[in-house]
Amino acid sequence: xxxxxxxxxxxxxxxxxxxxxxxSFVVAPTAFGVLDAPQAGDVVxxxxxxxxxxxxxxxxxAVAAALFLRARSERPRAWTLTVVxxxxxxxxxxxxxxxxxxxxxxxxSALRGPAATEEQRSDFARLHRTAVGLNLVAMLAAATSLxxxxxxxxQ
Numbered sequence: 001x002x003x004x005x006x007x008x009x010x011x012x013x014x015x016x017x018x019x020x021x022x023x024s025f026v027v028a029p030t031a032f033g034v035l036d037a038p039q040a041g042d043v044v045x046x047x048x049x050x051x052x053x054x055x056x057x058x059x060x061x062a063v064a065a066a067l068f069l070r071a072r073s074e075r076p077r078a079w080t081l082t083v084v085x086x087x088x089x090x091x092x093x094x095x096x097x098x099x100x101x102x103x104x105x106x107x108x109s110a111l112r113g114p115a116a117t118e119e120q121r122s123d124f125a126r127l128h129r130t131a132v133g134l135n136l137v138a139m140l141a142a143a144t145s146l147x148x149x150x151x152x153x154x155q
Contacts, residue, residue: 002072006153009065013086013146016058020139023051038112045105052097055138059090066149078152085145089138096134100127 027047031040063086070079104127110120 005065005068009062012058012062016055017142048101052093055093062086075152078148081148082145085141089141092134092138096131100131103127
């Protein structure tokens with residue numbers, strides 16, 4: 001049972017970190033490199049709802065596995081750090097997906113109209129910076145949890 005839960009933990013966390021890195025360093029830059037900005041924004045914007053849903057789901061599964069492993073570990077402190085870092089990562093991704101992205105998408109649509117205001121442009125830029133920051137927090141926290149778990153898994 002422990003081996004299966006370790007596998008679930010590593011598979012979910014590794015998949016999530018890989019998805020975050022792939023979208024951030026391959027998909028988004030490529031889309032903005034080959035399409036004009038509005039089209040690239042449409043493509044990346046269409047990906048985000050699934051990206052956040054899958055990421056949060058993988059993160060929750062990793063938290064559940066980490067809690068199970070913490071309860072049975074000789075190194076519970078390392079697992080505690082793992083769980084805390086994962087909770088931060090999940091919270092950042094959930095906030096970005098549930099609050100930041102929908103508002104940014106609404107503003108991006110408004111910016112296409114002839115009545116777009118400078119305030120809307122400024123609000124969109126702020127939301128974009130917030131989303132990038134939350135993605136960075138999620139990536140760093142997920143990587144921190146993997147590092148802490150690597151200590152805990154050396155039993």
